[in-house]
Ligand code: 5AD
């Protein structure tokens with residue numbers, strides 16, 4: 001039996017796509033290898049959101065040449081966002097001639113065919129069509145949680161972002177297909193469903209059948225199972241009142257909302273083509289908090305976008321202090337070829353970017369710690385994800401509002417809802433002990 005090893009980089013979308021790749025490979029009779037050293041096939045499922053991601057992946061692909069020398073029959077496949085970029089397949093071919101198969105996000109479904117041929121020839125990336133098969137069988141590995149795509153691609157063209165170029169325009173799945181997949185997963189024991197899309201809030205706009213994200217949420221929340229429903233990622237400009245109302249109405253829709261702001265400065269937001277202002281965003285946060293008081297908000301923020309002044313950055317710091325996110329992913333702006341940001345004047349020097357991100361992370365860390373501290377002494381219901389990677393008797397799971405909780409348990413309680421009393425907190429993580437319901 002041949003074996004595969006998949007290396008996944010990037011976001012939840014990619015993590016789930018790797019489950020689809022595993023599904024394809026298992027249908028072909030492959031089994032999972034315990035390491036790349038022992039695999040007959042290594043798949044790199046790549047990301048290109050920032051230069052750092054691409055540099056890391058190139059390094060890892062380079063390292064595989066040693067394995068290939070030892071085992072000339074080893075098949076190396078590269079797929080995903082990095083190889084979907086214009087001209088990158090050719091560059092990869094030149095730099096790493098040992099790669100057997102190169103696919104993009106648009107033609108992942110050809111993996112089986114390419115493997116069957118097992119030639120040294122490189123496949124071409126079909127950039128015209130983004131028809132990633134939506135109904136591929138996944139081999140899921142995510143414990144109590146299952147990822148479910150609801151919309152592919154992005155129409156927003158934020159000026160820093162490569163995603164619309166490597167994942168094409170928005171394509172929503174039909175509601176009945178999503179409901180069928182979610183029902184199947186719940187029937188098979190999953191306790192948490194996370195809906196995925198680059199911008200889940202615009203779900204249904206391309207379908208012309210009256211579908212919308214809030215209607216989809218309502219439909220899923222009323223399925224007759226005890227489970228939690230999450231969703232990622234929201235665009236503030238499309239986070240309409242009907243969505244807030246549905247999240248507030250149903251207990252099983254998690255009160256954890258990832259609402260990337262990117263910058264706290266209206267001028268920078270305009271240059272980023274985000275299509276909302278600082279005031280709009282703060283108003284949206286107030287509306288959410290008024291209807292969902294215990295909502296845990298999280299965000300993505302970038303520093304050093306072209307033209308960002310000290311004053312603009314001060315606005316971002318100020319917004320972070322006003323909103324008080326439970327957690328925040330902070331990034332240094334990375335110039336992506338092919339995006340409008342690449343050609344913008346006033347690129348910010350690296351030293352300035354580094355100083356700004358330090359300040360941003362420090363400001364958020366204070367808030368993260370304060371919010372975590374508020375949980376001490378409280379009892380929270382968590383859904384157990386599984387064992388903590390580092391310890392053999394420590395389990396972890398998340399609260400409804402998205403906080404990570406560690407606790408000891410002497411039996412396997414993965415997939416169960418348990419009550420945990422929080423004893424202490426350390427930065428973003430809570431520690432506690434199980435108490436009877
Ligand atoms: N540079 C840095 N960060 C970026 N992101 C997207 N594009 C870039 C870029 N060019 C960040 C955004 C987005 C998150 C997934 O990655 O904050 O929300």
Ligand code: SF4
Nearest residue numbers: 154156157158161163
């Ligand atoms: Fe990129 Fe903006 Fe689309 Fe998000 S909404 S994927 S940041 S273009």
